[in-house]
Amino acid sequence: MSxxxxxxxxxxxxxxxxxxxxxxxxxxSFGTKDATGHVVLxxxxxxxxxxASRPEFLPAxxxxxxxxxxxxxxxxxxxxxxxxxxxRHGGRHKIVLLILVMLPxxxxxxxRTYAWMIILRDxxxxxxxxxxxGLTSDPIPFLNTDFSVVLxxxxxxxxxxxxxxxxxxxxxxDNLVQAGRDLYATGRGAFLHIILPLTxxxxxxxxxxxxxxxxxxxxxxxxxGGAQTSTIAKVVQVLFTSGRDWPYGSALxxxxxxITLAGTLFAIRSLRQETFA
Amino acid sequence: xxxxxxxxxxxxTTQKDFEKKYxxxxxxxxxxxxxxxxxxxxxxxxxxxxxxxxxxxxxxxPLARDKVISALDxxxxxxxxxxxxxxxxxxxxxxNKFSIPNYWxxxxxxxxxxxxxxxxxxxxxxxxxxxxxxxxxxxxxxxVFAAGAFRLNxxxxxxxxxxxxxxxxLLKTQKPLxxxxxxxxxxxxxxxxxxxxxxxSGDWVQMTADKPNAKYVIxxxxxxxxxxxxxxxxxxxxxxxxxLWIDFNLDAKVSAANSNFIGYMGPNAAAQQYIDPAILxxxxxNPGAGIYNSLAELVTLEGAALDALTKRxxxxxx
Numbered sequence: 302m303s304x305x306x307x308x309x310x311x312x313x314x315x316x317x318x319x320x321x322x323x324x325x326x327x328x329x330s331f332g333t334k335d336a337t338g339h340v341v342l343x344x345x346x347x348x349x350x351x352x353a354s355r356p357e358f359l360p361a362x363x364x365x366x367x368x369x370x371x372x373x374x375x376x377x378x379x380x381x382x383x384x385x386x387x388x389r390h391g392g393r394h395k396i397v398l399l400i401l402v403m404l405p406x407x408x409x410x411x412x413r414t415y416a417w418m419i420i421l422r423d424x425x426x427x428x429x430x431x432x433x434x435g436l437t438s439d440p441i442p443f444l445n446t447d448f449s450v451v452l453x454x455x456x457x458x459x460x461x462x463x464x465x466x467x468x469x470x471x472x473x474x475d476n477l478v479q480a481g482r483d484l485y486a487t488g489r490g491a492f493l494h495i496i497l498p499l500t501x502x503x504x505x506x507x508x509x510x511x512x513x514x515x516x517x518x519x520x521x522x523x524x525x526g527g528a529q530t531s532t533i534a535k536v537v538q539v540l541f542t543s544g545r546d547w548p549y550g551s552a553l554x555x556x557x558x559x560i561t562l563a564g565t566l567f568a569i570r571s572l573r574q575e576t577f578a
Numbered sequence: 579x580x581x582x583x584x585x586x587x588x589x590x591t592t593q594k595d596f597e598k599k600y601x602x603x604x605x606x607x608x609x610x611x612x613x614x615x616x617x618x619x620x621x622x623x624x625x626x627x628x629x630x631x632x633x634x635x636x637x638x639x640p641l642a643r644d645k646v647i648s649a650l651d652x653x654x655x656x657x658x659x660x661x662x663x664x665x666x667x668x669x670x671x672x673x674n675k676f677s678i679p680n681y682w683x684x685x686x687x688x689x690x691x692x693x694x695x696x697x698x699x700x701x702x703x704x705x706x707x708x709x710x711x712x713x714x715x716x717x718x719x720x721x722v723f724a725a726g727a728f729r730l731n732x733x734x735x736x737x738x739x740x741x742x743x744x745x746x747x748l749l750k751t752q753k754p755l756x757x758x759x760x761x762x763x764x765x766x767x768x769x770x771x772x773x774x775x776x777x778x779s780g781d782w783v784q785m786t787a788d789k790p791n792a793k794y795v796i797x798x799x800x801x802x803x804x805x806x807x808x809x810x811x812x813x814x815x816x817x818x819x820x821x822l823w824i825d826f827n828l829d830a831k832v833s834a835a836n837s838n839f840i841g842y843m844g845p846n847a848a849a850q851q852y853i854d855p856a857i858l859x860x861x862x863x864n865p866g867a868g869i870y871n872s873l874a875e876l877v878t879l880e881g882a883a884l885d886a887l888t889k890r891x892x893x894x895x896x
Binding site for chain 2: 335357358360361422423424425440442444445527528529531533535536539540541542543544545546
């Protein structure tokens, strides 16, 4: 009985700060707005969801999926070796190295994104170095492109990927790898058939922790992107602010959430089946 | 006291001078665009925790109707006598019941003559594919659609679906040439990201601080003229301090100092003698009565009209 009580604060927190706001958005999404922009719940209906499913949103949705997938894949590709190295070769300094991975979080995410603007813009650090070394004569337009958006997002989400990967890799019993080598497995074979499948839970967790927030990130594509890089999250933001249409924005946001979760669950299932097949 | 204003929209020492004179500490928060400001002050229906803010003149009527702002006690603002006669009883707020005029501006085109070799006189310059990837428009749906409307000789506050769709089609031809719908015209221009952009006149003056050769023009097809105001929010915890701030900013020297720093012309007749002649004598910043009266003002959009524009803005930008 007393063990059960231990989850009460956690459940309470989730209920109050997660489920209740979600419920509010859900209820608002069925409402309409009056002429002055205030939410009206009097005649609920599905009109917002029908509006939100229009094909005009597909390019923005496509951008969101594209950026999030690229960010997730890059975070995994960069994060896995880092997590592996810290686990296998960190030794006494493992904790310090992990703290170094988390250190960027001590600075506001927005400020770090602005730092990327200063580095990537036409008269920024990157271009100044390239031009003073004589490698280029005109500035390369790094900023306001797909490249700068994915770069900024990967940078921001990398620690989210490294930590679950580290946990999963650290749990891996080295004896299993040794046993594999004893049975004439090559280094590559040991990785593909022993390490990778056994750390798959960590990879899945890292992918989920990167993909889902990336789908909702509107700040990074807004600051580092340009006229061609709009995302569905930005559309939701416009609806809530200059559009002053909270019910419509809520419906679109909810729809985005459901699609993202469904897609993620489907991907997890297929990955799991592939591993143990 | 809590103030909510645009970034870079006040004189360099105004806040410090006020704090020293009255011994009132000012917490000065900034917003990046008008929609953030309105959303925030409407969030609790009474100002979102602020005492004073700077809404556009077109926002006054809805804010007063919804009781987000309160009527001013003009007895606490003796410096109101400094305002020019045309500003003492403006059409958007008769008798200055709720607001005091702050600054006015035009929305035109700012460009860098070292990169853009031609003389710019028309909105068409922002559709020139020679400068693809270096052009910018403001991230403001009404301003962008107004620019398109001027090019097509349509009303700058379009209401009919036919007009809106025609403007949308024109703007869609521009989008591939744009680098950004910018929220920071000053920063993007001075960092060289944009060589030519739709910009507010006062922002151009601030651009010249880093790029002294930057030019600005009120395009020949027409431009938007806007003004904003100072208001006291209905939920203000320090309304008297807010009134003192308004009176302080209406002082001739303070008003001129603000104008000189931010580059916008003010409605303060008494301040004119202290304003930088470069601003006063520049027809782009201080156009003669002829051009001034031909400029158009944006109207406040609500309900179906707002939806119609927002729907097309989203279609354009996504």
